[in-house]
Amino acid sequence: MKQLLLFGILSLAQFTFAQKGQAKRIVQIKGNDTTVIIISEQMDKMDSVLTEEMKKIYISDSMVRRVDIFIDTTYRLEDGTASMDSIKVKIGNMKIVILDDRNGDVRGEKRMIIDERVIIQEDEEDETFDFGSDNSDTKTNNPVWSGIAICANGFMNTQNKLASGSELGFLELDPARSIGVQLNLVEKRFPIIKDYLGVTTGLGIQWNRYALKGNYDVTATNDTIFGTENTTNQYSKNVLSSTYLQAPLLLQINTNKNPSESWTISAGIVGGIRVGGLHKTKWETNGDESKDKTKNDFNFKPFSASLMALVGYGDWNLYMTYNLTDVFNEGSALSLRGVNAGILLSF
Numbered sequence: 001m002k003q004l005l006l007f008g009i010l011s012l013a014q015f016t017f018a019q020k021g022q023a024k025r026i027v028q029i030k031g032n033d034t035t036v037i038i039i040s041e042q043m044d045k046m047d048s049v050l051t052e053e054m055k056k057i058y059i060s061d062s063m064v065r066r067v068d069i070f071i072d073t074t075y076r077l078e079d080g081t082a083s084m085d086s087i088k089v090k091i092g093n094m095k096i097v098i099l100d101d102r103n104g105d106v107r108g109e110k111r112m113i114i115d116e117r118v119i120i121q122e123d124e125e126d127e128t129f130d131f132g133s134d135n136s137d138t139k140t141n142n143p144v145w146s147g148i149a150i151c152a153n154g155f156m157n158t159q160n161k162l163a164s165g166s167e168l169g170f171l172e173l174d175p176a177r178s179i180g181v182q183l184n185l186v187e188k189r190f191p192i193i194k195d196y197l198g199v200t201t202g203l204g205i206q207w208n209r210y211a212l213k214g215n216y217d218v219t220a221t222n223d224t225i226f227g228t229e230n231t232t233n234q235y236s237k238n239v240l241s242s243t244y245l246q247a248p249l250l251l252q253i254n255t256n257k258n259p260s261e262s263w264t265i266s267a268g269i270v271g272g273i274r275v276g277g278l279h280k281t282k283w284e285t286n287g288d289e290s291k292d293k294t295k296n297d298f299n300f301k302p303f304s305a306s307l308m309a310l311v312g313y314g315d316w317n318l319y320m321t322y323n324l325t326d327v328f329n330e331g332s333a334l335s336l337r338g339v340n341a342g343i344l345l346s347f
Helices: 002-017 043-060 165-171
Strands: 024-030 033-039 067-071 087-091 094-100 110-114 118-122 125-129 147-156 179-193 197-211 216-220 225-229 235-254 263-285 288-295 303-313 316-326 337-346
Touching: 147 197, 147 316, 165 225, 179 235, 179 337, 197 263, 235 303, 263 316, 303 337
Parallel strands: none
Antiparallel strands: 024 033, 024 067, 067 110, 087 094, 094 110, 118 125, 147 179, 147 337, 179 197, 197 235, 216 225, 235 263, 263 288, 263 303, 303 316, 316 337
16 A cells, blocks of 8 residues: 555656656665666656565565655746745655755756655755654653652651651651652653653652651661661761662643643653662761761662652653652551652753
8 A cells, every 4th residue: 555655646746747758767775875776768667667666665675764766857937947845745654755956966856755854954944844753762752751850858647748857756857958869761652642642651760868867877677667866976967768760651741842842741650669778877986987878678668659740841840749659668667658849851
């Protein structure tokens, strides 16, 4: 079917721009290799040659993504000038543009480009024909998962209120220093309604940093995490942290196809797998700085699930997440759920 449709397009171009008795050539570009086919016979043989070449390109060689076809004819207007309006055609996954080749050696030469993004430069302005591509960069579809984020971390109690003060015991947080970081490197968007509505997924790493106010040493057994007050050293830094590998499933709405001019609203669920836990302390003794670091899972949940909501413009986004699962294993510590809010810069 694809060959037949392409045959029709080429026949139309031939009918419109051909001049009787003029030689034709087909130029096939594959990487750095160029194949030229000269056709100087009667025009009724042009169709069969084109059809056979397209079969070779689209059936025998599936790796070819671009084919340029030059038809050496000139369409003359009444005033004698050579001109041709650019024609855009999309049939299924096939994208075709027919236009004047301003860079060609022959004035009025016609250029047909298949499955390619086309930019025509005229004076100081560029005209772009972009049908999209199955292999295009995901950024053209406006996903907002990939990027780097900084957020404030907190705990919610069983009444869904921010937990603070004495109810947290040794887990009482210093809000100003409980800062998390998220690095998302992989993303993929599946469009539902073109570039305006789609589902986004990907992969990222979340570092949750909980700065503790008290002067406690944090330890953990198989089923309990607890803190012991240190009366010897005065900690200037006391941080408990966890690291999760995360994957989102977000429904995303964009207001514009251009990422830099689009408002974005996105919401969904983010799943995570624990990949590490750490407790770090810092103190001074007789003017000398000392540090201690302990790697342990500290009974952080091995799997997490969070609700995520995001709104932004261009590359800048505000977001918030709320854990559907407890921060720690059941019975090992207080029943607390994580909550964070921050800024995500997409890239």
